[in-house]
Amino acid sequence: MAVVYKCRGCNHVLYSFEKVGQDFYGVRTPSEISSIYGGKCPKCGKRLGSPSVDDVQIKLREKRSRSF
Ligand SMILES: [Zn+2]
Numbered sequence: 001m002a003v004v005y006k007c008r009g010c011n012h013v014l015y016s017f018e019k020v021g022q023d024f025y026g027v028r029t030p031s032e033i034s035s036i037y038g039g040k041c042p043k044c045g046k047r048l049g050s051p052s053v054d055d056v057q058i059k060l061r062e063k064r065s066r067s068f
Contacts, residue, residue, distance in 0.1 A: 005033045009046030
């Protein structure tokens, strides 16, 4: 299972968490990702907006994606 956050504007992958133990902090929340990038996409500059549950992409076997 992986958690991926993407920009809603350009689909740039802002953050992905592939496995437990990847880093000390574990899976980050959308608001944390937003604050890491100063609230906007580093690639296209689009504001990341207010995060919600729907902003989190959970990949299981199939490759689906959602953006925020
Ligand atoms: Zn973008």
